[in-house]
Amino acid sequence: MGDASICINCGRAVADPQQKFCPACGQPTPVHRIDWHFLGHELEHSVLHMDRGMLYSLKELMLRPGHLMRAYLEGRRAKQMKP
Numbered sequence: 059m060g061d062a063s064i065c066i067n068c069g070r071a072v073a074d075p076q077q078k079f080c081p082a083c084g085q086p087t088p089v090h091r092i093d094w095h096f097l098g099h100e101l102e103h104s105v106l107h108m109d110r111g112m113l114y115s116l117k118e119l120m121l122r123p124g125h126l127m128r129a130y131l132e133g134r135r136a137k138q139m140k141p
């Protein structure tokens with residue numbers, strides 16, 4: 059654990075420590091350590107994605123279902139989650 063030069067998944071040596079993926083199995087190297095920084099980052103992402111996707115869709119669905127459906131059918135889907 060903690061050795062960035064060896065793939066944790068398959069054990070293959072990763073020549074370049076800056077390399078982001080194992081050349082053999084494709085696992086990201088080094089694997090993210092699950093620390094507070096990582097959790098905060100993930101949380102931030104999920105909140106942002108919720109804002110842009112699910113919460114927006116839910117809000118629109120509650121307040122203006124017709125509007126949302128029309129927008130969706132007309133192809134304005136960038137802000138919405140896939141159904």
Ligand SMILES: [Zn+2]
Pocket residue numbers: 065066067068069070080081082083084085
């Ligand atoms: Zn590997």
